[in-house]
Amino acid sequence: MSRGVGAELARRAAAVIAGVFLIVASSQGLDDHGQLENPALQARYEHITQQLRCLVCQNETIADSDAELAAELRDEVRQMLIAGKSDAAIYRFMRARYGEFVLYDPPLDARTIFIWGAPFALLLIGGIVIYRVLRVRSRMPLDDEQEAGPK
């Protein structure tokens, strides 16, 4: 008997709590799964959180990470999207606080030019080396032809 009442109370309490969550969530532009109601915003949210590094785990995006800080940063991104901030503004926000490290795709500037330029520089150096080697070799007599000649 008393157990039945307790269960009923617990059920009602759960319903009230769920209701409150729903109201709070919907008032923030989120549905009951924590997704943004606007699908375009949700798509941007998913893209942006894939581009930001979790500062705690460092090799995970904030979309993938279970760290509490990642959850808070995801929430921050959601709130900024709802507030109508542009992608660039969100990246600027994160970069101003956590530095370039937070971006998986660091911008091209004086400090990162080496990283961006190194592959091209190496390709150029390699090309010059190959060119010079080939040019020297092409002037050499072909050994096997000489050997083949007299026989």
Add this chain to the structure above:
Amino acid sequence: MWKWKFVLPIVAFLALIVLFAFGLNPKRDLHYLPSPLIGKPAPQFALSDVLDPNRIVSNGALKGHVYVFNVWATWCGACREEHETLLAISRQNVVPILGLDWNDQRDRAQQWLQQLGNPYQGVGFDDKGRVAINWGVYGAPETYLIDRQGRILYKHIAPMTMNVWNKQFLPRIAAARRGGA
């Protein structure tokens, strides 16, 4: 004429050794990230105090003063480790220490301060972590030094020690005060 062909690989090899010596140095802390906020104005905040929820803790009240801002939490083992040092620093009475209790539970934080002692002038209760995000906090403990103009002078990531305090903080505090302004 020929020489550079032999010298160049050796120079390149030496350059690689220097690069690897830095890159593979086991003492290098891969988790250390320089803060882009150094030299920038410290983010303003106003939060309820951990000990007295009716009191507002704000760094705006410390404008014109050099102060220390320390981020901690009861779930953070290294914060327990540095607590004695913070108490010793607060007894020196050099600068006020403002605390930020990050992603924590109020009752646990209150217990912590009552049992271990309270080095803080006030402790903001940041259970949502929003103030911490503004400061670029990514791990506790973190300790900041803020000058009279409200700019962040220095950030220490890791437990505070007397060595760090004497070598990194005290000289900067003295310089910030000498700077007048």
